[in-house]
Amino acid sequence: MKIAVVGSGAMGQLFGARLALGGNDVSFVDANPQVVERLNADGITLDFGTGTTSVVASATTAADARGIVDLVMMFTKGFHTEAALESIGHLVGKATFGLTLQNGLGNDVVLEQQFGSERTLIGMTDLPADLIRPGLVRTRREGKVAIGGTRGAMVAQGVRETFSAAGFTVAETTDVRVPIWEKVAFNSALNTISALTRQTVGQIGTDGGTRALVENVVDEVVDVAHAEGVDIDNDRIMSAVSSAFAHHTDHKTSMLGDIESGRRTEIDNIAGAVVQRGRDHHVETPVLDVLCTLVRSTQPS
Numbered sequence: 001m002k003i004a005v006v007g008s009g010a011m012g013q014l015f016g017a018r019l020a021l022g023g024n025d026v027s028f029v030d031a032n033p034q035v036v037e038r039l040n041a042d043g044i045t046l047d048f049g050t051g052t053t054s055v056v057a058s059a060t061t062a063a064d065a066r067g068i069v070d071l072v073m074m075f076t077k078g079f080h081t082e083a084a085l086e087s088i089g090h091l092v093g094k095a096t097f098g099l100t101l102q103n104g105l106g107n108d109v110v111l112e113q114q115f116g117s118e119r120t121l122i123g124m125t126d127l128p129a130d131l132i133r134p135g136l137v138r139t140r141r142e143g144k145v146a147i148g149g150t151r152g153a154m155v156a157q158g159v160r161e162t163f164s165a166a167g168f169t170v171a172e173t174t175d176v177r178v179p180i181w182e183k184v185a186f187n188s189a190l191n192t193i194s195a196l197t198r199q200t201v202g203q204i205g206t207d208g209g210t211r212a213l214v215e216n217v218v219d220e221v222v223d224v225a226h227a228e229g230v231d232i233d234n235d236r237i238m239s240a241v242s243s244a245f246a247h248h249t250d251h252k253t254s255m256l257g258d259i260e261s262g263r264r265t266e267i268d269n270i271a272g273a274v275v276q277r278g279r280d281h282h283v284e285t286p287v288l289d290v291l292c293t294l295v296r297s298t299q300p301s
């Protein structure tokens with residue numbers, strides 16, 4: 001499959017490298033010319049903790065990217081998706097699918113403007129990626145992806161098979177909104193708390209205070225999701241959280257990474273989007289309200 005990964009940071013490099021190692025024709029697109037240069041010069045090395053794997057990479061900025069692709073995989077931060085999609089319009093043909101596994105809510109709406117609802121694929125991943133430097137990503141093998149279509153799951157089958165063939169664990173799902181919202185619950189808790197306390201995922205798990213806060217946030221997101229008609233499950237979310245505490249011990253969440261680098265966070269795409277939907281449904285989210293306010297006041301304006 002001919003795939004353009006748009007946004008070649010931690011996750012773009014992880015997924016693009018694994019899909020390339022799986023035999024796909026992957027090109028990387030990024031807004032930062034220095035990232036492009038490093039990827040072309042050094043390729044990408046994935047450090048799984050138990051060993052490393054390397055692959056050559058072909059990267060460009062959007063303006064230099066050429067050729068219609070089968071799949072555009074979005075891995076910018078949520079607030080950059082619209083501009084990034086506009087810049088790669090020339091790679092999109094009538095048969096091109098768009099896929100987002102970005103965190104947060106509302107990514108489907110942005111992709112549908114470019115690909116139409118028939119060709120928009122949405123989903124989630126709980127694989128972690130830490131960008132040590134462009135071309136070196138620390139990650140883990142434990143984790144999965146879930147992929148579905150905004151207009152039903154059938155159209156997603158071919159893309160799911162491509163991911164399976166590249167060695168990803170692809171979760172079975174009848175309603176892809178469920179894993180997306182369950183991941184939003186997970187991120188609303190772990191990403192905000194890590195961003196504010198500067199703790200790694202493992203440290204949040206060993207601190208009784210932050211562990212309790214995680215449970216409060218998850219309860220609130222579950223209430224909002226149920227009000228939206230999405231049947232997410234508190235026990236399943238807490239089990240994913242426990243697994244991250246055990247396996248993703250040293251991982252700094254992407255929101256903590258952003259705070260440490262003085263960059264804007266995805267607070268409005270993740271926890272802020274839940275608060276907004278809570279308001280729409282008259283569901284109170286007092287803990288999330290406080291966390292959102294604190295993260296917003298911590299990030300650069």
Ligand SMILES: NC(=O)C1=CN([C@@H]2O[C@H](COP(=O)(O)OP(=O)(O)OC[C@H]3O[C@@H](n4cnc5c(N)ncnc54)[C@H](OP(=O)(O)O)[C@@H]3O)[C@@H](O)[C@H]2O)C=CC1
Nearest residue numbers: 007009010011030031032075076080084102103128129254
């Ligand atoms: N890191 C993780 O462990 C996980 C992250 N996610 C989600 O995946 C998504 C990506 O996260 P992550 O990889 O960590 O983010 P990064 O910030 O590492 O990577 C995003 C990349 O996109 C680039 N970019 C910005 N604007 C554009 C544009 N217009 N066109 C092309 N590229 C652009 C950025 O450049 P610049 O830096 O110059 O802005 C950066 O290189 C987020 O939604 C995140 O929540 C999901 C699961 C796990």
Ligand SMILES: CC(C)(CO)C(=O)C(=O)O
Nearest residue numbers: 126127128252253254255
């Ligand atoms: C914590 C993690 C890795 C969950 O998989 C994540 O989604 C993030 O860092 O944004």
